[in-house]
Amino acid sequence: MRLLLVEDDDAIAIPLVQGLEREGYEVERVATAAGALCAEPADLVLLDLGLPDRDGRSLFGELRVASTVPIIVVTARGDEPDRVTGLNLGADDYVVKPFGFQELVARINAVMRRAGLRTPEVAAVQHIKSLEIDRRARVVRSCGVALACTPKEYAILDLLARDPGALVTRHQLLEEVWGPHWYGTTKMIDVHIASLRRKVGDRTLIETLRGVGFRLVVDE
Ligand code: CA
Numbered sequence: 001m002r003l004l005l006v007e008d009d010d011a012i013a014i015p016l017v018q019g020l021e022r023e024g025y026e027v028e029r030v031a032t033a034a035g036a037l038c039a040e041p042a043d044l045v046l047l048d049l050g051l052p053d054r055d056g057r058s059l060f061g062e063l064r065v066a067s068t069v070p071i072i073v074v075t076a077r078g079d080e081p082d083r084v085t086g087l088n089l090g091a092d093d094y095v096v097k098p099f100g101f102q103e104l105v106a107r108i109n110a111v112m113r114r115a116g117l118r119t120p121e122v123a124a125v126q127h128i129k130s131l132e133i134d135r136r137a138r139v140v141r142s143c144g145v146a147l148a149c150t151p152k153e154y155a156i157l158d159l160l161a162r163d164p165g166a167l168v169t170r171h172q173l174l175e176e177v178w179g180p181h182w183y184g185t186t187k188m189i190d191v192h193i194a195s196l197r198r199k200v201g202d203r204t205l206i207e208t209l210r211g212v213g214f215r216l217v218v219d220e
Helices: 010-022 033-037 056-066 080-089 101-114 151-161 170-178 187-200
Strands: 002-006 026-030 044-048 071-075 093-096 125-128 131-134 139-142 206-209 213-216
Touching (some): 002 010, 002 033, 044 056, 044 101, 056 071, 101 151, 101 170, 151 187
Parallel strands (some): 044 071
Antiparallel strands (some): 131 139
């Protein structure tokens, strides 16, 4: 998984690159817009809007035209126009400096999952009861037979399976499967869960914690 970090401030970029590499990411860091435009293709871009050689917004536009790579915009704290711009630009997410490293990693992983990319911390193939979650192929198999899951159903199961037995709140599901800028009713979560249960054919696998969220029941 390759990340491109576009950040001119060494004090932010150097520890960030080290931390992300420890998390299993391969990172290329550039300090200018010009550097970003001639960097190797990446799976995700972290883009600081305040760059020395060019306005970050116009760079964002150019990167967007050039590819569909997910982009997380990084803006300075309290810089309201930038923050608004991050959303209006159509960024996949944005973080405001100073941000916590774990928060950033969680956002990177969430954006990658929504983009259908595998994050480094999870198994490529995971077995839960009779299910096999194949993250390379984005396929769920039951007793070896591929299930016809929709992308949302796959994303829900994928998220629940990352920590079997752990509660995933409705809010987390919305954030990670539908995205941080999704506004509306959470009813469709139940619709997707119901459909997923039918396809999996094991109604006890996904437990509903009423009003709170869901978890995978993996105990025998
Ligand atoms: Ca900057």
